[in-house]
Amino acid sequence: MTSKLAELASRMDKLYEFDREPVSPDKLQNGAKFAGLFAGEHVAATEFVIGAFFVLHGVTAKDILLGLLLGNLLAVLTWTFLCAPIAVRTRLTLYWYLRRIAGPGLTLVYNLANGILYCILAGAMIAVSATAVGLVVGVKIPALTDVWPTSVGWVALTILIGAAFTTLAVLGFEKLSRFAQICSPWIFLVFIAGAIAVLPRLGVHPNLDNLWEIAKTKIWTGVPVAGQEKFGFGHILFFAWFCNLAMHAGLSDMAILRYARRWTYGFYTALGVYPGHMLCWLCSGVMVAAIGREMHPGMMAYEAVGLAGVIGLFLAGWTTANPTLYRAGLAFQTITPGWPRWKVTLAAGAVTTLLSCFPVFFMKLLDYVAIYGLILMPVGAMVLAEHWIFPALGIVQYQAEKENRLFNFKALAVWVLTLAACWFMPIHLYFRWLPGYFLALAAYTILHLGRRRAA
Amino acid sequence: MRILFKVLAAAGLSVCLAAPVLYFLGKISLRGFRSSFFIASLGYLLSAALLSRQPRP
Numbered sequence: 001m002t003s004k005l006a007e008l009a010s011r012m013d014k015l016y017e018f019d020r021e022p023v024s025p026d027k028l029q030n031g032a033k034f035a036g037l038f039a040g041e042h043v044a045a046t047e048f049v050i051g052a053f054f055v056l057h058g059v060t061a062k063d064i065l066l067g068l069l070l071g072n073l074l075a076v077l078t079w080t081f082l083c084a085p086i087a088v089r090t091r092l093t094l095y096w097y098l099r100r101i102a103g104p105g106l107t108l109v110y111n112l113a114n115g116i117l118y119c120i121l122a123g124a125m126i127a128v129s130a131t132a133v134g135l136v137v138g139v140k141i142p143a144l145t146d147v148w149p150t151s152v153g154w155v156a157l158t159i160l161i162g163a164a165f166t167t168l169a170v171l172g173f174e175k176l177s178r179f180a181q182i183c184s185p186w187i188f189l190v191f192i193a194g195a196i197a198v199l200p201r202l203g204v205h206p207n208l209d210n211l212w213e214i215a216k217t218k219i220w221t222g223v224p225v226a227g228q229e230k231f232g233f234g235h236i237l238f239f240a241w242f243c244n245l246a247m248h249a250g251l252s253d254m255a256i257l258r259y260a261r262r263w264t265y266g267f268y269t270a271l272g273v274y275p276g277h278m279l280c281w282l283c284s285g286v287m288v289a290a291i292g293r294e295m296h297p298g299m300m301a302y303e304a305v306g307l308a309g310v311i312g313l314f315l316a317g318w319t320t321a322n323p324t325l326y327r328a329g330l331a332f333q334t335i336t337p338g339w340p341r342w343k344v345t346l347a348a349g350a351v352t353t354l355l356s357c358f359p360v361f362f363m364k365l366l367d368y369v370a371i372y373g374l375i376l377m378p379v380g381a382m383v384l385a386e387h388w389i390f391p392a393l394g395i396v397q398y399q400a401e402k403e404n405r406l407f408n409f410k411a412l413a414v415w416v417l418t419l420a421a422c423w424f425m426p427i428h429l430y431f432r433w434l435p436g437y438f439l440a441l442a443a444y445t446i447l448h449l450g451r452r453r454a455a
Numbered sequence: 456m457r458i459l460f461k462v463l464a465a466a467g468l469s470v471c472l473a474a475p476v477l478y479f480l481g482k483i484s485l486r487g488f489r490s491s492f493f494i495a496s497l498g499y500l501l502s503a504a505l506l507s508r509q510p511r512p
Binding site for chain 2: 192200
């Protein structure tokens, strides 16, 4: 078992070989590059769903504005003060840094967990695109409470779209990535145009004198739709904060920020989150209010912008599912010895397509985003402890690497126990990650206190 | 050619932004807004795609 795991871990190392070494000084990028990179980063198909869900959950206009402003600020600060300094000091990806801390075996587990979570996310994106195509071909979209596939038409549609996305990802991931970069500013404009275009239907005057009144009484009314939980300021604040938890507190974005000249480049993430996770969410909220608060992204886009909206929604799903499929494929390549790249992407695409048939992943997207971040969060906390707290307390760093251990069992124990503790916390799912993060940080440090260097 | 595609892409995006504002202000009809947004979108996507294929000077 141990030798099998060691073999898998070594295969995974080969996959990530190209970024094994710390970034050399001549490869560092300037601030303008980071500004450009982050600017189009957070405009995805899922934004159509998230902003709309806030309306369905009965958020008030004041809560959403303040919650998004502060929540996104906290996210930017987390990128800047947690992720960027470690990235700039180590110049390594999380993969290689975690390998030193947790051992190759646990890094493999982390990668596989990430791969599965990516598949579910890509499945949700396929489902969002399916609502656009479904509108054109007349397929009924599942209801908010649906868990299982609701009709043969929906299953056929998601399978067809999933198969098309997968085939295109297999044929040319890089070309599609370039196409995604082209689409990104236009998709952002679809959100903006859509929201502006439905304002007259909601009764907003051309001089905007009643905009705030309409926002309070017809969009973010404070009344949830039947069967949806009521959300307040705290839910929005925490959602905006943890929406990219795996990337900032979870430290995945070390892969990008390790190229930064200074840790302060973390502030550039604001250029991505405020347009994507504030403006786009507000816009999709306006659009869903205009169609009578029904969760149907295809209908929202069509009613707002017409055929271009449907195309925009479809492209948003496609261009964001593509890199997600790629990353999932990369994670799974470890356990598929000798499989070429196309075969792994095909397998990841097949799993993703199957998942996309189940409306629960799309209709419970907010909860899924919370769970996704929660599962990977303890890893970020342990890396933070190892990087900053261990030297301060005189604890020996990188013990797994020094002792050539396959598994850092203390790290595994902290990961499992943190998730178990989060599961039983008597607070809303959205708020559990924060105490969980501090718990992981403290538990990991305490477990290693016995390995302090002699003074 | 690069400059031409750049100009066309920028024009496409500008129309995509201007069309909903004009519709909101009541200067163009819903049909006018949707068709101009659609055509400008196609124009942008096409010119930006062609621009990305041009060799950099």
